[in-house]
Amino acid sequence: MGVPLYCTKIAKRFGREVEHEGHSHGMHVFAAPPSVVVDLCRFLKDDPELRFNFLSDICGVDRYPQTPRFEVVYHLYSIPLKWRLRIKCRVDDPPRVSSVVGVWKTANWHEREAYDMYGIVFDGHPDLRRIYMWEEFEGYPMRKDFPLRGYKDTYNPFGEEKTETSSSSLSDDQDNNSSQPGEKR
Amino acid sequence: MGILENRFPDNVFFSTADSIINWSRKSALWPETFGIACCAIEMIATGCSRYDLDRFGIVFRPSPRQSDVMVIAGTVTKKFAPVVRRLYDQMPEPRWVIAMGTCAITGGVYNTYAVVQGSELVVPVDVHVPGCPPRPEALMHGFLLLQEKIQKSHVLRRHDPESAMAG
Numbered sequence A: 001m002g003v004p005l006y007c008t009k010i011a012k013r014f015g016r017e018v019e020h021e022g023h024s025h026g027m028h029v030f031a032a033p034p035s036v037v038v039d040l041c042r043f044l045k046d047d048p049e050l051r052f053n054f055l056s057d058i059c060g061v062d063r064y065p066q067t068p069r070f071e072v073v074y075h076l077y078s079i080p081l082k083w084r085l086r087i088k089c090r091v092d093d094p095p096r097v098s099s100v101v102g103v104w105k106t107a108n109w110h111e112r113e114a115y116d117m118y119g120i121v122f123d124g125h126p127d128l129r130r131i132y133m134w135e136e137f138e139g140y141p142m143r144k145d146f147p148l149r150g151y152k153d154t155y156n157p158f159g160e161e162k163t164e165t166s167s168s169s170l171s172d173d174q175d176n177n178s179s180q181p182g183e184k185r
Numbered sequence B: 001m002g003i004l005e006n007r008f009p010d011n012v013f014f015s016t017a018d019s020i021i022n023w024s025r026k027s028a029l030w031p032e033t034f035g036i037a038c039c040a041i042e043m044i045a046t047g048c049s050r051y052d053l054d055r056f057g058i059v060f061r062p063s064p065r066q067s068d069v070m071v072i073a074g075t076v077t078k079k080f081a082p083v084v085r086r087l088y089d090q091m092p093e094p095r096w097v098i099a100m101g102t103c104a105i106t107g108g109v110y111n112t113y114a115v116v117q118g119s120e121l122v123v124p125v126d127v128h129v130p131g132c133p134p135r136p137e138a139l140m141h142g143f144l145l146l147q148e149k150i151q152k153s154h155v156l157r158r159h160d161p162e163s164a165m166a167g
């Protein structure tokens, strides 16, 4: 099969900024820092020889206790050329990345999901609200420090009691959230 | 029934009247067309021609205002619990609730941050039908148990703690 065209093209355009992380599950993986993710995505979509015109998924990963703690993973597909490709982007705590809604509109809900579950803030997202959980929900359930059974309340008598540390880390998160636009409170 | 309810003593006249009222109530149980998760598929199957709930006088109604049974068929999430409660509140009395499936009974495998650990915490439940999902036969059994319960209830007669315990 040899090296696919997009590998050479990415290497040529972005040099050392975007690292090739190997090949797994039929996909080449690239690691990009948050600053170039949007440029990389736009390049992959708009280049007439690559045409990655479909964003199949964006998901978050919590790598606690590693640093940088969070990771945003983009899965792309080129419908005309039948190529798949994965971009990984490590972000610090509190996590912030630029939104790719401007590149693929479908990123809107994927980013809302990552925000809802991991608290990853996407700068420039037109409407960053929770998508699964209700607005008043506290915390980000897929984070590793979120209790598996949630917090105790009337509907969930088996949940964990809220402790000092957990509630303070929650309020920290809330402070981070209230400073970003598009959040309705 | 309003002012007549639970006012009268246990005698031949009122127990006969009660049994007629209860017979008519239990013979026309109208559940809501309301399903939340995978159990709802089994509830639909129960209503269709192969299992045919109609022969018990059980006909699904599209509005809570016209129905007297609520089958909680599925996982009640915390986000959805207020809707379940509102649908229950919209039903005219007398009304009954069947919790269908382990999810509706205890939260089932979903012992998580998002699922109500038992619909009993949201609405009062009369019959629990276990299973994941319960087979249509099990749901029918649940309806028969509910009919039994209705047949035993006091409508015009006063609630008598002793006989209630014996019943």
Ligand code: SF4
Pocket: B037, B038, B039, B040, B073, B074, B075, B100, B101, B102, B103, B104, B108, B131, B132, B133, B134
């Ligand atoms: S009890 Fe089983 S079949 Fe029923 S809603 Fe829960 S998971 Fe689905």
